[in-house]
Amino acid sequence: MTAAMDGAAAGTVGAPLRTTRIAPSGARVALTVPEVFGPLRWYASTRFTGPRTARQFFLAPRGQYRLIPRHVLPGARERRVPLRGADAVVYEAADRSDAALVLVGPHHEATTWFGGPAPTEDGLAALLETFRFTDDAAGATLVPASDLLLRQAGVSVIGRGERATLVARPAVEALPTLPDWAGLRLPAGELWRADRVLDAAGAALAGGTIHEWRYLLAGPSAAIDLVLHGPESGRPPLALTEDQLLDALAALGAEWEG
């Protein structure tokens, strides 16, 4: 990015915030997010598939699992298995209609849902032996214990705040979902805008504003999907003209290393 562009972007949309997150696969993701999109809390997601396993994990800052027995599965039974560097906490609904496993580290947690009764003790032990969970202040890593048994896919790093939600994925995984036509050239890659899935009321509120679209920025190593929260999300609209938004998007970027 040229110095002139940096200056222009900083003038209207705030200085870009640079942060490096660790994706669930262990990849380092260097992110640049303009201040106008607000402070973000970092989440992640990943999926595992294998001969006898198909499982999705959602990673979040530590502490959210405490809401499961209070709000999601009231009265759930709790089973805690201490591990090295983390705890495995299993919640099972009182009527056994659903259950969740949460790997709780010092900084982050990883949750997967069973959609039925919790696994038995042996089943849980086998499941825990299938993965490696390593927590760090910059993000938790969750990988298969053996590449021969499981394939990891659907890795994403998610930033969520009051003003925006962004999802960063490795470019290789995002490639099949990109439009066939050329996007707008920006310093960090190509930019497209796409329809958002909104109900009629939401579409009416967002219509004709920058909130009507989601923005897809694809660079050489990573792609970013960005949604700006506005009236359709019960929040005030972002006070940005289209040109200012373009300045902000020009300052947005992600590099996926590994």
Place this chain on the structure above:
Amino acid sequence: MTVELAVALLALLVALFALVALVAVYARVRALEAARTTGLSGYAAVVGRPAPPAVRPRPGQRAGLVAVLDADCALCHAVWDALGGVADAGVRVVALVDRAEAFTPHEGAELLTDPGVWAELFEGYTPTVLQLDAAGTVVQRVFVDAEADLPALFRIGSPA
């Protein structure tokens, strides 16, 4: 090509296929074994195992508290100061630290610098507080964050 030569080549092909299959099965069994012995993080859990003798409660004491602390972490110093207030003769209070000179000594709490013990009890995060029973077995481990209620954490038998 004679019939004998064709049979010999076929037998060689079958033997080669059997060898490849055997190697594949061996690799898979080794992968399963590796997954079984190392666990979720690659290391054995601390909770449920005996703590190293250097930090176990002394004869006559009913429990132990071990705090794994890092001199460069501000919260670790807050935990160390709070440990000074435990003041229970029946509980051995030990802070396992990387540099003892960075901590101000307190009555009733010991500072211990031992890389071997550190390696056995460190779980990748400081401050961590362990509760030990009278026999020295780790019965509870808590990763302490800024919101933790420290006096409640040091109450023997308190939930994690």
